C-alpha cells in the first residue's frame with residue numbers, strides 16, 4: 118500500500134499531465150524530485166520551473 | 176510492520192532488567208501508577224524507532240533520549256542502556272532481532288540483516304504513532320479545529336506533504352513576483368524605445384515608418400517586415416556608427432527623466448500607503464508583529480533544516496522530524512500574520528515596478544553623463560541606481576520590507592537633491608552642441624534604435640520565460656492542493672465512517688444512532704459528534720470525559736486502519752483504555768478482537784479491574800498479561816507473580832532491605848485482597864470512589880472466605896460427602912489460625928498499627944510476618960494450580976473453584992425432602 122504522501126504525489130502528477138500549463142519535461146523533473154524522498158525546497162522548484170526549455174520561448 | 180515476539184530491556188527509563196514474552200499477540204501490562212508500565216512502552220518504542228515520544232514530543236523541552244533515556248543510575252554509562260526486541264514480520268513470514276542502544280539510537284543491530292527485513296524495520300521506525308499515550312489521546316478530541324488538524328496531520332505524517340505544498344507555494348509566489356518585475360521591465364524598455372522613435376503607438380508599422388525614413392535618407396533599403404531578427408541599422412558601415420549619441424533623442428531622455436522626477440512624489444502612493452498601514456497594524460499589535468517576525472525566521476529555519484540541530488538556535492533535537500514538527504506548529508500559529516505577509520509582499524512588488532521604471536529612465540542619461548565627462552552627474556546617477564537596485568530587492572522580500580518603514584514614510588525614491596540641477600546643466604551642455612547633420616542624425620537614430628530594440632527583445636524574452644515559469648508553478652501548486660484535498664477528503668470520509676462504527680460498537684447500548692462528522696477546511700478539521708440524536712456537536716460540548724476518551728481511542732483506531740490497512744499489525748496503547756468507562760470495556764475488548772484480529776495491541780493500564788476484564792473478555796490470557804505490583808529505583812518494576820513475590824521479598828530481606836520487602840508485601844496484599852474481593856464477591860462497606868483501603872478490604876475478604884468455606888462444609892455435609900467436608904473444614908481452620916496470627920480482623924479498627932510499622936522492623940522481626948501472610952494467602956489458592964479461587968456464578972454462587980478444577984467446592988445444600 119502506498120503511503121498517503123505517495124498517493125497524493127501520484128495524483129498531483131496525474132493532475133498536471135492533464136493540463137498543458139506544465140510541459141512534460143518539467144513534470145518529469147517534478148516526479149524525480151518527489152520520488153527522491155527528500156524534502157522539497159522552493160529553490161529546487163524554482164529551478165525546475167525556470168529552466169530554459171526548447172519550445173518555451175516563441 | 177511487525178509484531179513483537181519478545182523484549183529484553185536493560186537500564187532504560189525506570190527499568191533495570193526485564194524480559195517479556197509477547198508471543199505475537201495482544202498483551203496487557205497492569206500495575207499502579209509509577210510501577211513502570213510506560214517505561215516498558217518507552218523501551219519498545221525506542222527499540223522500534225530510536226525515539227521516545229514522551230521525551231521528545233511536544234511540551235518536553237529540555238528532555239532527550241540520550242540524557243533521560245537510560246536509567247538514572249546509568250546516565251554516565253549509556254552503553255548499558257539497550258533494548259533487544261524479537262519481532263515477527265507477517266508480510267515476510269520472517270523473524271528478526273533488533274538491538275538498539277541508547278548511546279546509538281540510529282544504529283540498531285539487526286539480525287538477520289536481510290534487505291527486506293531492514294526495509295520493514297525502517298518503515299516501522301518511521302511511524303512513532305504506533306504508540307498512543309494518554310497524554311496524546313485528547314489531542315484529537317478536545318482541541319480546537321485548527322489544532323486538531325495539526326495533530327491529525329502529525330499522526331498522518333502530513334508534515335512532509337505540507338512541506339511540499341509550502342515549497343510549491345513559495346516557489347509559485349516568488350515566480351509570480353519575478354514575472355511581475357519582468358513585465359515591468361518590458362514596459363520600461365518599450366517606453367525607452369518608443370521615446371527614441373517618437374512614435375505615438377507601439378506598432379510595427381509606425382516603428383518601421385520612423386526607421387525607414389532614416390534608412391532612405393542614408394540610401395539604405397527600407398525594411399518591409401519586422402521580424403524577431405530584423406536589424407534596424409542593417410547595412411550601416413562600422414564607421415557610419417561612429418558618433419556617440421543622437422542629440423535629439425538624448426535631450427528627450429533627459430527631459431523624460433526630469434519630468435519623471437517631478438512626478439515621483441506621487442508615484443506608487445497607493446502601494447506605499449498600503450504597506451505603511453500594514454506596518455502600523457503590526458506595530459499596534461505586538462503579538463502579530465512577533466508572529467510575523469518569527470514566521471519569517473521560522474520559514475527560513477524550515478528551509479535550512481538539514482539534520483537534527485535547529486538551524487536557528489543550534490539546539491540539538493533527537494531527529495529532524497521532531498524539529499520540523501516543532502517549527503511547523505509554530506508557523507501554523509501565525510495564520511493572520513501570514514495573510515498580512517501576503518498583502519505586504521504584493522504591495523511591495525507593485526511598488527518595485529515603479530523602481531524598475533525609474534531605473535530604466537536613469538540608464539540613458541548615465542551613459543550621456545559619462546560620455547560627456549560629467550563625473551559629478553554620472554556619480555550621482557550611479558549611486559542612486561545602486562541604491563534603487565537595493566530598494567527593488569528589499570521590496571520583494573519580507574525581511575527587506577520590514578527595514579523600509581522610514582524610507583517609505585519619507586518618500587521611497589530618495590531622489591538625490593542635486594540631481595535635477597545636474598540634469599539641467601547636462602541638458603544645457605548637450606543643447607549647446609551644434610545640431611547634428613542629417614546623416615549623423617539618421618545614423619545615430621538607427622544605431623540607438625537597434626540597441627533599444629535589443630533591450631526590448633531581451634526584456635520580452637525574459638518576460639515570456641518568467642510568465643511560463645510563473646504559470647507552471649501556479650498550476651503545479653493548484654494541482655498539488657487539489658490532489659491533497661481530494662485524498663484527504665476521501666481519507667477523512669473513510670475515517671469518519673470507521674470512527675462512527677467503532678464508537679457505536681463500544682456504546683452499543685446507549686448510542687445506537689451515533690454518527691460523527693469530520694469536516695476539513697483550510698488548515699482546520701472540525702469534528703462533530705451526535706449527542707443522543709439531538710444534533711451534531713463538538714465532543715467537548717456534552718459528552719462525558721469517559722466518552723471523550725473512548726472517542727479518542729476510536730478516532731485513533733480509525734486513522735490507523737485507514738493509514739496502514741493490513742500493515743496495522745501493532746499498537747502500543749499506554750494507559751489510554753482505562754478511561755473508557757467500565758460499562759463499555761467489554762465491548763471495547765470485543766471491538767479490538769473483531770475489528771483488528773491481526774493487530775497486536777500492547778495495552779497498559781493502572782486499573783487492576785481493567786486488567787481482569789481484558790482476561791475475562793478473552794482479549795488476553797494469564798500468559799499474555801503481566802502485572803507490576805510496585806517499583807523501586809533499585810529494582811525497577813516488581814513483577815506481580817504468585818510464585819516469585821516471596822522470592823523477591825526474601826531477596827530484599829537477604830540484602831537487609833526491610834523497607835523494600837515491606838513495600839513489596841504491602842503491594843502484594845493490596846493487589847491480592849482487591850483481586851480476591853472481586854473473585855469471591857466480598858462485601859466491604861461500599862465506596863463510590865472505589866478507593867478501598869487494604870485495612871478494610873482484607874478483613875472483608877477473610878470473613879467472606881470463612882463464610883464460603885463454612886457453606887462448602889455445610890453443603891458437603893448435606894450431600895454426605897465426608898472427604899469434601901474434611902477439605903472445607905481444614906481450609907477454614909487454617910484460615911482462621913493464619914489470620915489470627917496477624918490479627919488481621921483488628922485492622923479495620925486499628926488501622927495504623929500494621930504495615931506502617933513494618934518499615935521499622937528488623938529483618939528478624941519481619942520474617943515471621945512474611946511467612947504468616949504467605950500461609951494466609953495460600954488459603955485462597957488452589958494447591959494444584961496456585962490460582963486464586965473464585966466463586967461462580969457471581970450473583971448467588973454455586974461453587975468455589977479454580978481454573979484447573981483441582982479445587983471445586985459445591986456451595987449448594989442438598990434440597991430437603
Ligand SMILES: Nc1ncnc2c1ncn2[C@@H]1O[C@H](COP(=O)(O)OP(=O)(O)O)[C@@H](O)[C@H]1O
Nearest residue numbers: 188189208209210211212213214243245246247
Ligand atoms: N530514566 C529513569 N531512571 C530511573 N527511573 C525512572 C526513569 N524514568 C522514569 N523513571 C521512574 O520509573 C518509574 C515508573 O514510571 P512509569 O514507567 O512512568 O510508570 P507508570 O507508567 O507505570 O505509571 C517512576 O517512578 C519514574 O519516576
Ligand SMILES: [Mg+2]
Nearest residue numbers: 212213214750
Ligand atoms: Mg504511565
Ligand SMILES: [Zn+2]
Nearest residue numbers: 485487488490
Ligand atoms: Zn531553535
Ligand SMILES: [Zn+2]
Nearest residue numbers: 957960977979
Ligand atoms: Zn487449580
